[in-house]
Amino acid sequence: MVQFSVIDEQGMTHPVEAPADMGLSLMEILKASDYPVLATCGGMALCATCHVEFTEGLERLPEANDAELDMIDTLPNAVNASRLACQIRIGEHLQNAVIRLRGDGN
């Protein structure tokens, strides 16, 4: 299991635990944990409703691919640490990361 933290729209931080060996995406875990991630494109890097900001741990992640970078480029609220949760596999690289939900445009 890998443990990380999620900061919700109210600014509250919650611990999240996820299996590291099932090939799930961070988006799938956020949805399964009842966070308000619509994921209307189903994880194709097309809707950006899974937009998150890594306030800790970004440097441990694999690099974003072109599709992810192109979509993030279109977001008015994107920041340097923006990523799309659907493009990030759950794995040890997420251990102790802190992730702020940004998909609602905030």
Ligand code: FES
């Ligand atoms: S779920 Fe649509 S961009 Fe991630």
